[in-house]
Amino acid sequence: xxxxxxRNPVKIVFGKHSIERLDALIPPSADxxxxxxxxxxxxxxxxxxxxxxxxxxxxxxFGGIEPNPTYETCMxxxxxxxxxxxxxxxxxxxxxxxxxxKFIAAAVPYDGGDPWRILETRGEVVESALPLGTVLTLPAxxxxxxxxxxxxxxxxxxxxxxxxxxxxxRFSILDPQVTYSLPKKYLxxxxxxxxxxxxxxxxxxxxxxxxxxxxxxxxxxxLVETAGGVLSGQNDxxxxxxxxxxxxxxxxxxxSCGCVQDWSTHMIGHELTxxxxxxxxxxxxVVLPGVWRLCLNSKKTKxxxxxxxxxxxxxxxxxxxxxxxxxxxxxxxxSVGMPTRLGSYGIGAGDIKKIVDRFAQSGTALGENxxxxxxxxxxxxxxxx
Amino acid sequence: xxxxxxRNPVKIVFGKHSIERLDALIPPSADxxxxxxxxxxxxxxxxxxxxxxxxxxxxxxFGGIEPNPTYETCMxxxxxxxxxxxxxxxxxxxxxxxxxxKFIAAAVPYDGGDPWRILETRGEVVESALPLGTVLTLPAxxxxxxxxxxxxxxxxxxxxxxxxxxxxxRFSILDPQVTYSLPKKYLxxxxxxxxxxxxxxxxxxxxxxxxxxxxxxxxxxxLVETAGGVLSGQNDxxxxxxxxxxxxxxxxxxxSCGCVQDWSTHMIGHELTxxxxxxxxxxxxVVLPGVWRLCLNSKKTKxxxxxxxxxxxxxxxxxxxxxxxxxxxxxxxxSVGMPTRLGSYGIGAGDIKKIVDRFAQSGTALGENxxxxxxxxxxxxxxxx
Numbered sequence: 001x002x003x004x005x006x007r008n009p010v011k012i013v014f015g016k017h018s019i020e021r022l023d024a025l026i027p028p029s030a031d032x033x034x035x036x037x038x039x040x041x042x043x044x045x046x047x048x049x050x051x052x053x054x055x056x057x058x059x060x061x062f063g064g065i066e067p068n069p070t071y072e073t074c075m076x077x078x079x080x081x082x083x084x085x086x087x088x089x090x091x092x093x094x095x096x097x098x099x100x101x102k103f104i105a106a107a108v109p110y111d112g113g114d115p116w117r118i119l120e121t122r123g124e125v126v127e128s129a130l131p132l133g134t135v136l137t138l139p140a141x142x143x144x145x146x147x148x149x150x151x152x153x154x155x156x157x158x159x160x161x162x163x164x165x166x167x168x169x170r171f172s173i174l175d176p177q178v179t180y181s182l183p184k185k186y187l188x189x190x191x192x193x194x195x196x197x198x199x200x201x202x203x204x205x206x207x208x209x210x211x212x213x214x215x216x217x218x219x220x221x222x223l224v225e226t227a228g229g230v231l232s233g234q235n236d237x238x239x240x241x242x243x244x245x246x247x248x249x250x251x252x253x254x255x256s257c258g259c260v261q262d263w264s265t266h267m268i269g270h271e272l273t274x275x276x277x278x279x280x281x282x283x284x285x286v287v288l289p290g291v292w293r294l295c296l297n298s299k300k301t302k303x304x305x306x307x308x309x310x311x312x313x314x315x316x317x318x319x320x321x322x323x324x325x326x327x328x329x330x331x332x333x334x335s336v337g338m339p340t341r342l343g344s345y346g347i348g349a350g351d352i353k354k355i356v357d358r359f360a361q362s363g364t365a366l367g368e369n370x371x372x373x374x375x376x377x378x379x380x381x382x383x384x385x
Numbered sequence: 386x387x388x389x390x391x392r393n394p395v396k397i398v399f400g401k402h403s404i405e406r407l408d409a410l411i412p413p414s415a416d417x418x419x420x421x422x423x424x425x426x427x428x429x430x431x432x433x434x435x436x437x438x439x440x441x442x443x444x445x446x447f448g449g450i451e452p453n454p455t456y457e458t459c460m461x462x463x464x465x466x467x468x469x470x471x472x473x474x475x476x477x478x479x480x481x482x483x484x485x486x487k488f489i490a491a492a493v494p495y496d497g498g499d500p501w502r503i504l505e506t507r508g509e510v511v512e513s514a515l516p517l518g519t520v521l522t523l524p525a526x527x528x529x530x531x532x533x534x535x536x537x538x539x540x541x542x543x544x545x546x547x548x549x550x551x552x553x554x555r556f557s558i559l560d561p562q563v564t565y566s567l568p569k570k571y572l573x574x575x576x577x578x579x580x581x582x583x584x585x586x587x588x589x590x591x592x593x594x595x596x597x598x599x600x601x602x603x604x605x606x607x608l609v610e611t612a613g614g615v616l617s618g619q620n621d622x623x624x625x626x627x628x629x630x631x632x633x634x635x636x637x638x639x640x641s642c643g644c645v646q647d648w649s650t651h652m653i654g655h656e657l658t659x660x661x662x663x664x665x666x667x668x669x670x671v672v673l674p675g676v677w678r679l680c681l682n683s684k685k686t687k688x689x690x691x692x693x694x695x696x697x698x699x700x701x702x703x704x705x706x707x708x709x710x711x712x713x714x715x716x717x718x719x720s721v722g723m724p725t726r727l728g729s730y731g732i733g734a735g736d737i738k739k740i741v742d743r744f745a746q747s748g749t750a751l752g753e754n755x756x757x758x759x760x761x762x763x764x765x766x767x768x769x770x
Contacts, residue, residue, distance in 0.1 A: 001399075001623060001626040001627065001630070002400070003399060003400025003401060003402070003403070004397075004399050004400065005396065005397065005398050005399070006396070006397040006399070007394065007395065007396035007397065008393070008394075009392065009393075009394035010392065011390065011391070011392035012389075012390065012391040012392065012642075013390050014388060014389050014390070014391070014642070014643065015387070015388025015389065016388060017388070018388070208623040208626075208627070209627075210607050210610065210611070210627055211603060211604065211607040211627055211630055211631055211634065212630075214599075214602075214603030214604075214606060214607060215600060215603050215634075217599075217603075218596060218599030218600050218602075218603050219596065221599060222595050222596040222599060225595065226595070238386060238593040241386040241593075241643070242386065242593070242594075242595055242596055245386070245596055245597075245642070245643070246596055249596065249600075254639075257397075257399070257630070258399065258400075258626070258630070
C-alpha cells in the first residue's frame with residue numbers, strides 16, 4: 001500500500017426530503033446565486049423546491065450552463081457574481097453544472113489575471129473560493145463529493161481539469177426522486193461514467209490494497225446488479241437511491257487511498273469530446289477497452305481479479321481472465337445501450353491524427369506507468385474504429 | 386435505504402513517514418499538549434518521533450491515561466490544559482487515549498458545571514471543543530476517524546459514550562510500523578473490535594442497502610483474510626497497513642449510511658467492562674453471539690447474507706445459514722485466541738443480576754428493534770456462561 005493523505009469534508013444530505021433542508025444548510029447571511037443548466041430543473045420540479053426551501057431569502061440566478069461547461073459561459077457567471085457581491089453559490093444540476101460552479105467559485109476571488117490560469121496550472125493558483133453547495137440531479141460524475149472540475153474552452157477546443165481543496169462543496173443534496181425524469185440516455189451515461197471512474201482507480205498496478213480493491217468491487221458489482229432496474233423506467237426509489245450512492249462513492253477519493261491510479265481513458269476521452277462533441281461517458285466506453293488491451297500485460301493482475309470478482313470468470317489462466325475482463329466489460333457497456341466503437345459516432349481513421357498531434361505537442365505520457373504516449377494513443381484509437 | 390446525513394472531515398495521513406509531518410499539521414501558534422497512556426509510546430519510539438517532529442515548539446505533556454479512560458484522570462488533564470492555556474491537544478496512543486482526548490477537548494471550554502454532563506447528555510451540551518489531532522498506535526476502535534468517545538467513571542462504575550461533531554480529530558496519523566511492538570493480545574482485541582463494529586452496522590434489519598452491505602463485507606472479508614498475518618509476529622508492513630485501514634474504515638460512519646444500526650452488544654459489553662474490568666473487545670466476543678441467537682429471527686436475512694458472503698456458506702435454508710453465521714463467527718473469535726464465554730473470565734450466573742438491574746433501572750430497550758430489554762439482557766448473558 002502506498003502512503004496517502006485522505007480528507008473529504010463534504011456533507012451529504014441524502015433522501016426524500018433533502019432539498020427541503022436547504023435553508024438550514026446555507027449561512028443565513030450569504031447572498032446566494034443559484035446556478036443551473038438548460039432549464040430541466042424547471043420542468044422536473046427541482047427549481048420550485050429550491051425556491052420554496054429558500055423561503056424569503058434573496059436568490060440571484062444564472063442559468064444556461066451547457067453540457068461540458070465552457071469557460072466562456074462560466075466567465076459570464078463570474079462577472080455576475082462579482083457585480084452582485086454573491087457570497088454563496090448553489091449548483092442545481094448534473095456534473096456539468098457542479099463543475100462549472102466549482103470553477104466559478106474559484107474564479108470569483110482570483111486576482112491573478114485571466115482565470116483560465118486556474119485550469120492551466122491544474123488548480124495550483126487557487127488560494128480561496130466562494131463557498132458552494134449542490135443539489136445533484138444526475139448521478140454520474142461524482143463531482144458532488146470531490147474537489148475536481150472539468151471545464152472546456154470553445155475558442156481553443158480544450159477540455160481541462162483542475163483539483164482544489166477550496167472547491168469541495170460545503171454540502172451536497174442527493175434526492176433519488178429527482179432522477180425519475182431523466183432520459184434513458186443520461187442514465188446510461190451515468191452508469192458507464194461511474195463504472196469507468198472505479199476502473200481508473202482499480203485496473204492499475206497491484207500494490208497490495210485488498211480492502212480498497214473490495215471497496216471498488218463493491219461499487220461495480222452493485223452498479224452492474226442495478227443497471228437493468230435503473231434503465232427500466234420503473235423509477236423504483238430503492239434502485240435509484242443505490243445507483244445515486246454508487247456514483248458518488250465511485251469518485252470521492254476513498255477507493256484510491258494508497259492505490260495507483262490510471263486516468264488515461266479520461267484524458268483521451270476528453271479530447272474526443274473536445275474535438276467531436278461526443279458525450280463524456282460515450283468517450284470513456286470507446287477508449288477504455290483500447291487502453292486495457294494495449295496495457296494488458298501491466299494490468300493483467302487487476303484485470304484477472306476483475307474477471308473473477310465482478311464477472312465471475314474463475315476458469316483459465318490470468319491471460320485468459322484478463323482478456324475475459326475486457327470482453328465482459330465491453331459487453332456490459334453494450335448491454336446498457338452504450339456503443340463502444342468510434343464508428344458509431346461517425347469518427348473515422350482520418351480523425352485520429354489531430355488527437356495524436358495534440359498529445360505529441362504536449363509530450364504527455366499517460367497511465368499509471370507513464371507509458372501511454374502519443375503513438376500509443378493513436379494505436380488505442382485505431383483499435384476502436 | 387433510509388435517509389441519512391454523512392460528513393466526516395478527518396484528515397488521514399497514512400504511511401511510513403507520517404509522524405514526521407506533525408509540525409505542518411498543527412497550527413503554528415497553538416500551545417500544544419501531548420496526551421498519552423501508560424508510557425508504551427516511550428518504549429516504541431513514538432514519543433521520540435513526536436518530539437523530534439515538533440522541533441523547538443513548546444509541548445506540554447499529560448501521561449497516564451488508562452485503558453477504559455476514566456473521568457477522574459481526564460479531569461486532571463482538563464485542569465492542566467486550562468491552567469496552561471492549551472490551544473491544541475495531541476493524542477498519541479490507542480482508542481483509550483484518543484477517547485480521553487476527545488472528552489478533554491470538549492470539557493476544557495465547557496462552562497455548564499461538572500463536565501460529566503457531557504456524558505449524561507450524550508454530547509448534547511457540547512458547543513465547542515479544543516482542536517485535536519491523533520497519532521494512532523493501536524488499530525481497533527476507529528476513534529481516529531469518528532466523533533465518538535467512551536469514558537468510564539470509577540466512583541459509579543459507569544461506562545458512557547458521547548458523540549459530537551466538535552471532537553472530530555483535525556488529523557489522524559496512521560503509521561502501520563508503530564503496530565510492530567504491540568503485544569499479541571492487543572492485536573487480537575483490535576481484530577475482534579473492528580469485526581464487531583462492522584457487525585453492529587450490518588447484522589440488523591435489511592433496508593435495501595446493497596452497496597453499504599458490500600462495503601461492510603469488504604472490511605470483514607479483509608480482516609478475516611489478514612488476521613493470521615497480523616497475529617503471526619512477522620510484522621509485515623503490508624499486512625499491518627491493511628489491518629490498520631480496516632479498523633479505521635470499520636467505524637468512520639460510512640458503512641452505516643442509510644442503514645439501521647444495532648449496538649446492543651456494545652451497550653451490554655460496556656457493563657461487563659464497567660463491573661468486571663474485562664477488555665472491551667473481550668466483552669464484545671462474549672456478548673455478540675448471544676445477541677444474535679436471541680434476535681435470530683429479526684436478523685435472519687442479514688445473518689444469512691453474512692454466512693454466504695463472508696463465510697462462504699451457500700447451502701441450506703436461511704435459518705440454517707443464520708445459525709452457521711453465528712457458529713462461524715464464534716469460531717473465528719476463538720481462532721484468533723479470543724474467548725467467547727463469561728466463564729473464561731470467572732464471571733458466573735450470580736454476577737449477571739447487577740447488570741440486569743442496571744438496565745432495568747434505566748428502562749433501556751436496546752437493539753435495532755428496541756426489543757432487547759433488561760430481561761433479554763439476562764437471557765443473553767446466561768446463554769454465554
